[in-house]
Amino acid sequence: MTRPTFQVRILDARIGDSIPFPEYATAGSAGLDLRACLDEPLTLHPGETRLLKTGLSIHIADASLAAMILPRSGLGHKHGIVLGNLVGLIDSDYQGELMVSCWNRGDTPFTIEIGERIAQLVLVPVVQAAFEVVDSFDTSDRGEGGFGSTGTH
Numbered sequence: 001m002t003r004p005t006f007q008v009r010i011l012d013a014r015i016g017d018s019i020p021f022p023e024y025a026t027a028g029s030a031g032l033d034l035r036a037c038l039d040e041p042l043t044l045h046p047g048e049t050r051l052l053k054t055g056l057s058i059h060i061a062d063a064s065l066a067a068m069i070l071p072r073s074g075l076g077h078k079h080g081i082v083l084g085n086l087v088g089l090i091d092s093d094y095q096g097e098l099m100v101s102c103w104n105r106g107d108t109p110f111t112i113e114i115g116e117r118i119a120q121l122v123l124v125p126v127v128q129a130a131f132e133v134v135d136s137f138d139t140s141d142r143g144e145g146g147f148g149s150t151g152t153h
């Protein structure tokens, strides 16, 4: 399969050296792991949130694509390390450093090591909408029902 190509800037000279460049871990991986570009290990105390550098910027350039920063399941489930913004959305025109908001939502301190994989980046298709303002909609089966309106079984 041909892959779209993005320009990437390496903002930290350790990337590609002591801190590996992101790569798909397996042929079927959806995400690229992002690593913490720290100068020293960082202990996140319970409830603490810190914005961490990744040492990389990407320019997606194509408005029909975006990237999402998602938590790693192991860190989130086992150690309570998730994202302070829950999900990060990278706009196609963003050219700044990819940043990861790390939140310790658990009840024990967790130390992030230099170069540790802290989150994952997933490229996703995007549809930009145009809106037509109307007074009413053609009625659908659901109508305005939501929030459990179809029951629980």
Ligand SMILES: O=c1ccn([C@H]2C[C@H](O)[C@@H](COP(=O)(O)OP(=O)(O)OP(=O)(O)O)O2)c(=O)[nH]1
Pocket (backbone or CB within 6 Å): 069, 085, 087, 088, 089, 090, 091, 092, 094, 097, 098, 099, 100, 101
């Ligand atoms: O986890 C994240 C989330 C966002 N960003 C960058 C890329 C994104 O394109 C930009 C803006 O993000 P967003 O639109 O979610 O934040 P905002 O609070 O609305 O800021 P802005 O006013 O700059 O759009 O910040 C990151 O590096 N990491």
Ligand SMILES: [Mg+2]
Pocket (backbone or CB within 6 Å): none
């Ligand atoms: Mg925004």
